Amino acid sequence: MRILVLSDRIPPENAGGAEKVAWTFAQGLALRGHDVTVLAATSSAAFTDERSGIPVHHIHARWRPRFTAYWSLYHPGVAAQVAAKLDALRPELVLAFNVHTGLTYHSLTLAKRRGIPVIHHLQDAMTFTYGKLVHFATPEARCPIESEQYRLPPLYNLRTYRLRYNPLRNVVIRRVLGGVDRLTCSSAALRDAIVANGGRAPDVVHPGVDPAALDTTPEHVAALRARLGLDGCRVILVAGRLTPLKGSVQLLRAVQRIFPERPDARLLILTRASPEQQGLTDDTFRDVLPQIVMGGWLEGETLAAAYHLADAVAAPSICLDVFPTVNLEAMAAGKPVVATCFGGSPEAVADGATGHIVQPFDIAALSGSLAALLDDPERAAAMGAAGRGRFAEGFTAQHAAARMDAVCRSTVSGN
Template sequence: MQRLKVAVITPGSFVIPSPRSSSVERVIAHMVPLASHKLQAQIYGIKGAETPDHGDVDGIPCMRYTRGAGYIREVIADLKRWLPAVIDVHNRPAFAYAIREALPDRKVVLTLHSTTFIREPHLKRKDMGRILLAMNRIIVNSAYLGATVAADSPDAVRERIVINKLGIHPGDFLPRWTPAAEALRSARLDDFGWSGRRIVLYTGRLVPGKGVHRLLKALRRVVHTCPDVLLLIAGSAYYGHDRLTPYTAALYRQIRKLRLGRHVHFLGYVPHPALASLYQLADVTAVPSIEAEAFGLVNLEAMAAGVPVVASRIGGIPEVIQHGKTGWLVYPSRGEQEMADAIIRLLQQPGLRQQMGEAGLDEVRRQFLWQHSAQRWAQIITDCATE
């Protein structure tokens, strides 16, 4: 039987595949190939120096065009030639609407990864309902994101919202809790000069909404109880670049003011494949967000590595972390006492860390694999095509 033709449109910001892309491109690169037995997919992205104009992403054809204002026009021209039954546009409502206008007889799906591009300055509130009403489906990665979209939308939009939670490939991560993994971890810590240190890991962008300044406040309290603690900060303000920003400069000043110099180490931007080995070093992963995360893929990455998470009870994070089982969910507070207490408790109890870490890995295997995401996505696309 002929497979249904589906086009997957990336935002046009990063090359796909690339270790220096955003999470949007990673989701597409991991998920879409796993649905190839059901769907005839074709991916659209931008050109890059390291990639051919037309290549593939793990066996899925990938058409690449010049980044910039002309990107979506070139994509539309190719869509008119290929004529897929369904067009899935990721995280760019304006692109999805332009495609709907250009190909009115095709089914158009908008996959949202966050609220960023349905908010000003990217999308005016008065235009949101009109654009979302033009979509046949709106895929979101959490119930929180679905509720946020629905709250500002007409009833007809709410009926088209479907949830497809993200996934992980556990084979990319080496869980800590085996003798071999612990021996490797010990050797790597020794190589870095961090033997005897208890490691808290933060991975993500260095922007105010991610709350690293919160984590530093909590760390000051942690140090009093666990003087051997070391916070590793892997990330930068921009994907792929370590340029200093006012916020990162403020973090450095905060560290000096709190006298945390020997307890914090900045690793700068770390390409995604290299992050897996960092999780193996961690005793705890911290996710101190103060702005609502739609999902928070870093939580799954830590769980896949068998590392317990201390995360903000905000946005879609509680849909991933089971409080008291796979990690601790904390509220923002003055001085970050609750976050500090959760980190201290885990650092002081190796048995609890292992218990939570293993529970997190079990949860990933149970419901957060890319295979699960791909199966749901294929069904959503098929249902959309046949409605």
């Protein structure tokens, strides 16, 4: 089947979680025998290349971010380029991922006008709000989250986004999505949030990661441990930039409780961002800075080695974190995860078996869960092994591709 994958950005130009998911699905479908082409956007000149045997077409799309609520619906320059690509490539199916920062929602309409079946895979809350879904993530929030907690308060978008607000935006998006053949999404949590805010219920298709990407050797792990000055240390890993929405304040408060009695404990953060950019130099947290290690941006086997040297992986987001692939990467590496109850993490991490699900504002629970894993290596290893088994049973890239392949075939056949 000729499948055209749409994604605003893809790696390596943008290596965010949503972009990695789109590219992993594209690769997985190609490996299952489909003729896959990717259409992405770039703020520079348009270009075409080939990656891992997959043709990739980048069209030029650029506008001022403050006007995204308008241009993400329809942009004449983008529309002309997308239409030309659809006519030239003649796909039998369009599988769209994020289209709200470059390719525009109108790209879905252009495909439907040409009689092409369209699947739109939703990866965030942008179909009904303008950023991360955060209003429900409070110290008082009940966990596990119930669907009504996701519902936006009246006039929330207008009050929150003010001059960026477009009163027709959500109406247009809902109309466009009502015309596509199939909606899918990355987690049941996102599905519940969409439905709670009046959207059409998508089918859940969990993403996966390639288990081979987490393979490494003891020698590589030892070399990275030595390079980062972590010999003899117990390590909590954060695989990405530690921002407020990723639970930076909550995690730093947690390690303030953990570190004083554990001078050999370290918080390893993998990001290009400086400590200043992440707010780590705030006087409030100056006492834990000596035990924080900035690992930089790691890729390939070096990233795998970072997971393998960790004793626990932390993912305490305070927003709807739809389905963090960091959980899957940790599980593939055999490491226990302490993850947020907000979003899709509970769908991957089995609480008490492969890690812990916590209310991230509950600092005692967050710090206690992490400390218990540091203090009991046998328990941590058992949880990590259980996580690896759970990952192998249903969360590999191959499992994800098979799930999406079934959706693609049933959509084209009309079932």
